[in-house]
Amino acid sequence: MATFRIKRYNPEKQPEPYYEEFQLDIPQGATLLDCMNQIKWTLDGSFTYRMSCRSAICGSCAVKANGHALLACQRQASHLVKNGDTIVLEPLGNMKPIKDLVVDFKPFWDKIDKIKPYLQPKTRAPEKERLQSPEQFKRIDDSSTCIMCGSCYSDCNVLEVNDKFLGPAALAKAQRFVEDSRDGKTHERVKELSKPGGIWDCTHCAECVERCPKPARPFDRIKEVMTVALEERVTNNTGARHAISFTKSIKSSGRLNENTLPVESVGYFNVKGLFDLLPVGLRMLFKGKIPPILHKSIDDVDDVKRIFMEADKE
């Protein structure tokens, strides 16, 4: 007998959510969604969640189980039992609950809209198909597997503190067009995606990769967009300058120059940005946290340089 500890919320009945426990024998081979249906159909008809295809392609049934987002139809319930007998079910994060496990997807879709999620072709449509090599197809193969389930959006650590962030799903969707050989707006797209809220606001925690139920793996796609942005020389922004300064420092000394990194990131001619750094710098000075003024290389810096040379060759 397993315990399903479910976060319940019904604004028509009471304003605050609460937890309710249901006991259920998990049938052999049952998915989490099968168990949720058992609970709804035999124990409490008011238990509410979304579902449709139950074959991991429609993206309806994403919920949090034991604190992490997943597709309920894709997981064997028995694998999710924790501490001997319990599965905790909660609604997806970073979106407002509507009822029980159903959340409001509006901000999610609004952000998808923002990245112009449609092909803006380079050329006029030919009579037949536009040609695209298998290699070019491969560049957009993974991102096109996204099912818009919101698992990545739910568990994104940036969105928790910054709701302006476009989020992993929208950025992965953006990669699908940035790297589509048929799209003619690559430069405009990466320029737009380099603005605040875009690719450079990602903190590289890769939580979205962990949560993605498909091969879309948003953070991998975000890195690809970052690469294209740098290739396109869209570097007049803090994020790109930060990445360039970071690389330059490692390449030349094998370690991070923490004195130049913040200055180079905001930009030498960005007077306001530089002034904004001052209070932090002064506080660090008074607390004795300023890194050494003379930046020294590590002993094996030549090895690091060799690694960069090898990487540049590729």
Added chain:
Amino acid sequence: MIKHDVVIVGSGLAGMRAALEMCKDLDVAILSKVYPSRSHSGAAQGGIAAALGNSEPDSWEEHLYDTVKGGDFLNDQDAVEEYVKAAPDVIYELEHFGCVFSRTPDGKIAQRSFGGHSKPRACFSADRTGHTILHALHEQLLKHSKSIKIYSEWYMHSLILDGDRCNGVVVSDIRTGAVEVMQARAVIFATGGYGRVFNITSNAFAGTADGVMAAFRAGIPLEDAEFVQYHPSGLYRQGILFSEAARGEGGYLLNGEGDRFMEQYAPARMELAPRDIVARAAQSEMDAGRGVDGKDIIHLDLRHLGEARIMERLPQIRQLGIDFIGVDCVKDPLPIQPTAHYSMGGIPTDKTGHVITDEQGTRVNGFFAAGECACVSVHGANRLGTNSLLDAVVFGELAGRSALAYVNTVGHAKVNESHEKTKVLEQFENIFQQNGSESYNDIRDEMKTVMTENCGVFRDEDRLKVCIDTIQKLRERYERGKVTDKGKVFNSEIYEIIELGNMLGMAEIIATAALARQESRGGHFRTDYPKRDDENFLKHSLTYPKDGELEIKYKPVVITKHQPAERTY
């Protein structure tokens, strides 16, 4: 009252394609009880058919013949001809929209073999073709969001007909429970299939006959309802789809003795015979005790394809096996069984997407249907794999074009808002008020079981009578059901109850039409009438509502190029 020029109900391939056809000229609303990107078209895996000839020479004539032969000669050949001729341009258009297709080494759209098609004709995107087309169309929908209003998580309850004219639909917002009348100059149904009436099915929970039953309740007959397709490769016990592409790429079907049993049933085409033949073969093996371990299991063996090929062409299949049953098809065969997959029948339309009500082709003005909910009929008695995505896109476009032309000739008609709304509010109230004790869950389970056991791959008179009798009793019990959630906000229970009502109605129609067809053709096999009977049954059935009973009439098949011939593979 909400007012639009056109309301489209259903946002899969057919609905979205229709919307794109009209959005430049009209104010279009598209309604989905889920979200457009969650529509069941997205679950289609293997491909979309078109005689592009990208890997072998091909022609629309061959596509036509394969489709008609696959459909056991019940297809209306004039419609099939338009449909297969339209196919290549439709695919190119999807590609131009940005659809992500797998490619040949020279950069063209890749094509693979599929059951019943004599040429490699299935354009594909690995094994998620429906998903990529759905998203490509969804992207276009978002691009045109100024002229297309998307109503996500809205439910359509009934069709507003005034004589021979359709003036809108009654809908409700699932999130708030608010019932609204949507007035429109034209309505297009693209509401999909109804595989959920069966126990073992590949269909989403959403496939519950809402559209077809709304049409039926408005007095419109349903065509060829007896023809349900059972897909040979559903996951054992769950019914989840393992694409025919697995066989298209060279997979074997093995019985419990390890034999490729298709040798006995379709020696020329083997595993790539049409689905009705393969599903029957698989069911026969299991019925004869030759299932794997004596169970209702057939093995789908892909091991000889090798990991690289599987990861390139069938990655989703592999993941589904690992996630849902713990079997990695690179190392072990997948356990499968036939699963209810597709409805060849539906709302009768002519080849322009207009809904018709009789054999004379009398139109319901302003009412159109496309995709799985419609019966044109291009699939006849059995649809070939990859022909359904094509059907949805071709007839979605045509229905959109027809609706556009029609709307330019008429204004909004008067609608009695309170009258229409009251009928639906009463339905809600009746369910809330009936102080019954019957479990809707039990009723649903019993319906699904009786349909799979008695109206499945093999049927006969006795079993179909059991089926009809059981469904009628279940319908009585349905009137005494017990509801627990009486709230307004996102009450998914009440919508499941309404859906169950639709499914009970549909189940009775399927079984009744199946009882009347005393022959075997395509997806409909009667063990008591095992032969095709062209003399008496080379005709489409039309099931009408009549004083609370069902009345079956027939209409002739349109035969242009190919006279019915014996069907061997």
